[in-house]
Amino acid sequence: MTKVTFISADGIKTVVDAKDGDSLMQTAVNNSVDGIVGECGGSMMCATCHVYVDAAFADRLPPLSDSEDEMLDSTVAERRQTSRLSCQIEIGPDVEGIIVHTPEEQQ
Ligand code: FES
Secondary structure, eight states, X not given: OEEXXXXXXXXXXXXXXXXXTSBHHHHHHHTTOXXXXXXXXXXXXXXXXXXXXXXXXXXXXXXXXXXHHHHGGGOSSOOOTTEEEGGGOBOSGGGTXXXXXXXGGGO
């Protein structure tokens, strides 16, 4: 289990114990976290799983793939330097304690 914290645009914090091997998007959906929809089920076709990764954790993630980079150009909320698709972030020891912010427009 890996601890993950989601913070909504209005500051509501949801802390969950995520199952290793799941994606961050699956974790959010399984725990009814507002602001992460995951419409396409994780196949990088919808961008409704867009999150802003807390700057302190951004370096711990693998670099963007070309497809993720492209899809991040179609998010409803503005793209920032820390934008990622949560369906592409795998839960595991490398991301223990990760904090992500969900965009207001996805709620
Ligand atoms: S769930 Fe659709 S792009 Fe991530």
